[in-house]
Amino acid sequence: MTSQTDPSAGSDITVPDELQNNVVITNIAKVLDPVYNWGRRNSVWPMVFGLACCAIEMICTAASRYDLARFGMEVFRATPRQSDLMIISGTVTKKMVPTIVRLYNQMPEPRYVMSMGACASGGGPFKEGYNVVDGIDKFLPVDVYVPGCPPTPQALINGLIALQEKIGQQSIATVPWYSKQGDEFTGAVPIPVLGPDLVDLRQIDIIREEAAKAETNDTAVEETAESAMPEAA
Amino acid sequence: MSEMTLDAPEDEGAVTVNDNPVESAIARLKERFPDAVSDDPRDGYEGVIVDADKLIEVSEALRDDLGFEYLSSVTGVDLIDDGKLEVVYHVYNIEEGGSAVVMKAQTDRDNASLPSLVSVWPGADFQEREVWDMYGVHFEGHPDLRRILLWDGFKGHPLRKDWQEPFFEEEHKPFGSRWPGGSVARIEDSNPFGKNVQYPEGWLPTGDEYDVEIDMYPHEPAHREDESTRMVTDKVTVNMGPQHPSTHGVFRMVVELDGETVVSLKPVMGYLHRNHEKIGERNTFIQNIPYTDRLDYLSSMGNNLGYVLTIEKLLGSEVTERAEWIRILMAELTRIANHLWALGFLINDLGALQTPMLYFYLERELILDFFEAASGARLLCNYMRFGGVAYDLPDKVRETDTMTFLHDLIYENIPNVLDQGENLFVGNEIVRTRSIGVGVLTREDAIAYSAAGPVLRASGVQYDVRRAEPYSYYDKLDFDIPVRYNGDVYDRLLIRMDEMRQSLRILEQVLPHLKETEGMPVIGGKPQYAIRMPKAGEAYGRVENPKGELGYYVTAKRRDANPQRYHVRAPSFINLTALGKMCEGHKVADVVVILGSIDIVLGEVDR
Ligand code: SF4
Numbered sequence: 051m052t053s054q055t056d057p058s059a060g061s062d063i064t065v066p067d068e069l070q071n072n073v074v075i076t077n078i079a080k081v082l083d084p085v086y087n088w089g090r091r092n093s094v095w096p097m098v099f100g101l102a103c104c105a106i107e108m109i110c111t112a113a114s115r116y117d118l119a120r121f122g123m124e125v126f127r128a129t130p131r132q133s134d135l136m137i138i139s140g141t142v143t144k145k146m147v148p149t150i151v152r153l154y155n156q157m158p159e160p161r162y163v164m165s166m167g168a169c170a171s172g173g174g175p176f177k178e179g180y181n182v183v184d185g186i187d188k189f190l191p192v193d194v195y196v197p198g199c200p201p202t203p204q205a206l207i208n209g210l211i212a213l214q215e216k217i218g219q220q221s222i223a224t225v226p227w228y229s230k231q232g233d234e235f236t237g238a239v240p241i242p243v244l245g246p247d248l249v250d251l252r253q254i255d256i257i258r259e260e261a262a263k264a265e266t267n268d269t270a271v272e273e274t275a276e277s278a279m280p281e282a283a
Numbered sequence: 284m285s286e287m288t289l290d291a292p293e294d295e296g297a298v299t300v301n302d303n304p305v306e307s308a309i310a311r312l313k314e315r316f317p318d319a320v321s322d323d324p325r326d327g328y329e330g331v332i333v334d335a336d337k338l339i340e341v342s343e344a345l346r347d348d349l350g351f352e353y354l355s356s357v358t359g360v361d362l363i364d365d366g367k368l369e370v371v372y373h374v375y376n377i378e379e380g381g382s383a384v385v386m387k388a389q390t391d392r393d394n395a396s397l398p399s400l401v402s403v404w405p406g407a408d409f410q411e412r413e414v415w416d417m418y419g420v421h422f423e424g425h426p427d428l429r430r431i432l433l434w435d436g437f438k439g440h441p442l443r444k445d446w447q448e449p450f451f452e453e454e455h456k457p458f459g460s461r462w463p464g465g466s467v468a469r470i471e472d473s474n475p476f477g478k479n480v481q482y483p484e485g486w487l488p489t490g491d492e493y494d495v496e497i498d499m500y501p502h503e504p505a506h507r508e509d510e511s512t513r514m515v516t517d518k519v520t521v522n523m524g525p526q527h528p529s530t531h532g533v534f535r536m537v538v539e540l541d542g543e544t545v546v547s548l549k550p551v552m553g554y555l556h557r558n559h560e561k562i563g564e565r566n567t568f569i570q571n572i573p574y575t576d577r578l579d580y581l582s583s584m585g586n587n588l589g590y591v592l593t594i595e596k597l598l599g600s601e602v603t604e605r606a607e608w609i610r611i612l613m614a615e616l617t618r619i620a621n622h623l624w625a626l627g628f629l630i631n632d633l634g635a636l637q638t639p640m641l642y643f644y645l646e647r648e649l650i651l652d653f654f655e656a657a658s659g660a661r662l663l664c665n666y667m668r669f670g671g672v673a674y675d676l677p678d679k680v681r682e683t684d685t686m687t688f689l690h691d692l693i694y695e696n697i698p699n700v701l702d703q704g705e706n707l708f709v710g711n712e713i714v715r716t717r718s719i720g721v722g723v724l725t726r727e728d729a730i731a732y733s734a735a736g737p738v739l740r741a742s743g744v745q746y747d748v749r750r751a752e753p754y755s756y757y758d759k760l761d762f763d764i765p766v767r768y769n770g771d772v773y774d775r776l777l778i779r780m781d782e783m784r785q786s787l788r789i790l791e792q793v794l795p796h797l798k799e800t801e802g803m804p805v806i807g808g809k810p811q812y813a814i815r816m817p818k819a820g821e822a823y824g825r826v827e828n829p830k831g832e833l834g835y836y837v838t839a840k841r842r843d844a845n846p847q848r849y850h851v852r853a854p855s856f857i858n859l860t861a862l863g864k865m866c867e868g869h870k871v872a873d874v875v876v877i878l879g880s881i882d883i884v885l886g887e888v889d890r
Pocket residue numbers: 102103104139140141166167168169170174175198199200201577663
């Protein structure tokens with residue numbers, strides 16, 4: 051590049067004839083996004099994180115026949131600190147979800163979540179179960195949903211390509227994790243706790259309301275009983 | 284049995300000699316405990332009801348004097364109409380094979396309590412914890428009675444019939460809003476939280492919720508040994524899992540270490556508890572078939588087979604000849620696919636990361652292709668039906684004629700990969716040093732801990748349901764039950780190799796029958812969707828799944844379309860009972876290998 055890299059400079063600069071083939075003058079934002087995205091898109095490192103039956107198909111996808119390495123994704127990391135992508139591959143249970151949220155919080159941004167299979171997307175066949183979370187999107191922001199029970203390796207690869215396209219369209223200028231205020235999905239998600247049932251700490255207000263309702267119901271019943279008594283008397 | 288019996292019936296003459304070992308054992312028990320043991324009076328039920336006070340004595344007599352030394356399954360049943368809870372025990376005779384002595388003990392629903400049988404059969408440990416978790420039966424004398432699948436602090440015991448989950452719609456399927464016709468009201472709209480949760484009335488979080496983990500770790504500060512003779516070190520508690528690459532899913536172990544040596548190991552499970560049994564009791568009989576796929580998701584065909592056999596017992600339905608052969612074909616291919624996977628992972632756990640695994644998976648993919656062509660799904664096949672199988676074999680697999688494909692698979696591809704595996708791993712020095720003498724489970728322990736499948740057979744017990752209580756056409760086939768005697772990781776690796784060879788032998792015999800029966804029906808009668816039980820009763824069906832004995836315990840009322848009780852005896856779950864024992868005294872790195880050698884699948888452990 052020439053020494054003048056000021057993006058506002060535009061085409062005012064005269065490039066000497068002998069350098070015509072070696073110099074491109076452009077706007078930095080136009081260059082940076084594609085280069086940056088190209089790099090990230092083609093080396094997405096998923097986390098080794100199997101939950102249930104879908105994980106078996108995930109492993110098959112990584113194995114030689116379907117060969118995820120073709121997409122630069124073969125580097126499965128066992129630690130969240132080194133991974134970009136969390137594939138939620140299976141049923142999310144209430145007992146497990148605090149761990150999943152904690153793992154998500156430990157991943158460095160930019161990070162992506164893929165919901166693989168019916169269970170992770172909405173509870174699937176086990177939706178009504180008392181220990182089942184009906185979809186990981188109740189807790190984490192999901193980027194790509196892959197349908198299926200289990201999705202075939204082809205479907206998973208399709209989902210990963212969709213994720214690559216999504217990454218390819220992002221711009222450093224607008225993605226939430228580089229902006230000052232972020233959005234609702236940046237930063238840590240409060241880790242749910244296990245009480246008599248799973249407690250989502252973001253729902254404390256609704257829980258309070260419901261608890262108060264139960265109390266007013268009780269007092270209301272008592273009051274009506276009391277007010278009814280003198281009338282009857 | 285004769286040499287194990289203390290009071291042989293011939294000497295006494297009081298009991299009629301009976302050829303059926305189960306009946307004669309029951310007669311003997313009744314004679315010895317006339318007040319405590321009585322026949323189950325209900326129609327369609329088998330076995331005996333034992334008085335709670337005498338339960339331990341009766342069990343000891345059964346184990347020591349009558350040779351029924353293998354406790355296979357323990358489960359609870361809610362008899363809500365009688366206000367009672369029942370615990371059902373299935374006990375087998377390992378030497379002689381045959382069916383089970385079924386013992387039942389009953390207790391009141393309120394303050395339910397029974398004596399624990401852990402002192403008689405250590406294998407009852409986790410199963411009793413499960414019954415406590417699900418039904419709230421308190422087992423007196425249990426060493427560590429905590430919840431096992433749910434967490435401490437969870438409200439209620441969910442398998443009780445009057446316990447309803449947050450997304451409860453109706454007692455039984457099919458739900459009125461969906462069938463026939465109807466418009467679906469989304470269940471989450473009626474829940475104020477928009478999530479699958481419910482709290483006790485008036486409940487507010489207090490902060491105590493954070494303490495649910497406390498029981499997992501040893502309370503006392505590390506105990507110190509004799510300070511004069513050895514260096515004083517504190518013990519360290521290390522938590523492995525639930526997100527750990529070696530645990531084959533979401534399994535967790537709390538390991539207490541002295542240096543690098545394991546002092547004690549506690550498995551923690553339930554991270555994949557998907558309420559299989561509660562959902563199964565709402566489902567109609569046929570709706571449960573796809574759910575069984577998701578138990579041991581590496582061998583879905585085997586799970587299907589166990590379930591349909593059990594329901595066929597209740598229904599009394601006939602299976603066509605071709606269907607039986609196809610079932611055996613599928614079950615044995617499943618065994619090979621599962622063992623290929625298990626060995627790949629075991630080698631992976633030994634430190635040979637990934638590459639050896641890929642060798643095994645290529646051939647497994649061929650089997651999956653065949654499953655996909657036959658059933659429409661690679662992994663979770665949902666293929667068997669009551670009275671047969673869903674579809675006949677396909678004409679073509681991967682553009683090849685099916686019979687040619689199978690022939691190549693059985694005579695070429697799989698034997699080749701087995702030879703290759705044998706060359707690469709069996710004599711391999713690293714594999715040998717890391718696995719010989721590691722994680723030893725003695726014969727006595729294996730039986731006491733109710734281990735099943737390859738784990739049991741690697742410890743010198745030649746027990747296989749296919750021979751002990753043959754189902755389908757296994758009694759017509761010629762094959763051996765491989766057995767090895769050291770009970771260590773290496774033997775468990777080898778026995779899987781042996782089993783695959785035997786499966787190939789079976790498959791070679793099945794192929795001609797498939798040719799012969801071509802064109803014959805694959806399902807008996809006409810396919811039924813809404814099945815109603817012709818009579819009330821219970822059934823326990825079991826098959827030799829790749830992981831071990833897979834049993835289904837189902838009870839039903841007459842004319843019902845849904846099971847009353849639906850329980851799965853999961854081999855992976857029960858095999859884990861012995862994990863702590865196997866790991867004691869080994870290094871922490873061996874824990875990973877020992878776990879790999881048991882070959883668990885979390886879908887089945889947690890259900
Ligand atoms: S979506 Fe299906 S295959 Fe995937 S975890 Fe759920 S039940 Fe298993």
